Amino acid sequence: NAGVTQTPKFQVLKTGQSMTLQCAQDMNHEYMSWYRQDPGMGLRLIHYSVGAGITDQGEVPNGYNVSRSTTEDFPLRLLSAAPSQTSVYFCASSASGGRGYTFGSGTRLTVV
C-alpha cells in the first residue's frame, strides 16, 4: 500500500516557468489537500478537494491551480513560478469523518 505519492521530490525552476506537482493516493480517500511549508510558518493550506470534480481555495491559493478529475489524483499547477513560491510542498489525503490526514513525503521546489 503506497499511501500518498508525490513526484518529483526535488525541482528547480526559473522565474516564469510553469510546472505541475503530482500527487496520487491509493486509499480511496475523498479529501485531498496541498500545503506549503516555510520556515517558522508551519504548513499552510493552498487548495483542497472534497471529492472528484470539487476543489476550493485554502489560505494561500494565489499562483496555484488544482483540478480533481479522479479520486486518486490531485495535481498542483504553478502557472508562472516566482521566487516566493520556493518552498516544500506536501500533499495529503483523508477519509471522510475527520480521521486525520496521511501525508506524502514532499516536493522541495526552488525558484531562481
Place this chain on the structure above:
Amino acid sequence: AQSVTQPDIHITVSEGASLELRCNYSYGATPYLFWYVQSPGQGLQLLLKYFSGDTLVQGIKGFEAEFKRSQSSFNLRKPSVHWSDAAEYFCASQTGANNLFFGTGTRLTVIP
C-alpha cells in the same frame, strides 16, 4: 478565526528526561486535534488525535496528549525521551471543512 499556537519554537531536553510540548487552540466549538511529527527531510507522521471522549489520548512511540477545554490546550507529553525523538512537532486542529490548521511547530533537540 481558528488558530493553533505553539509557543515554544525550540526545546532541548536530555535523553531520558520527560517532555511536554505546548499547544493552544482557538475555536468556537471543540475541535478535532492532532499531533504530527516530522523528521528532517521527511513528511509528517500522525502521532495521535483527539475527537471526543477521554481527554487523555495515547499515541504511537510512547507519546500521549491531554485535552483541557478550560485551558484550550492539547499538550503532548512523553515520560522518557529517546535520541530518536529529535524532530519537529506540529499541533493541528481540524476545521468544519475537514481541513487541518497547523501551528508553527516546535523543534526538539535531544542531548545525550
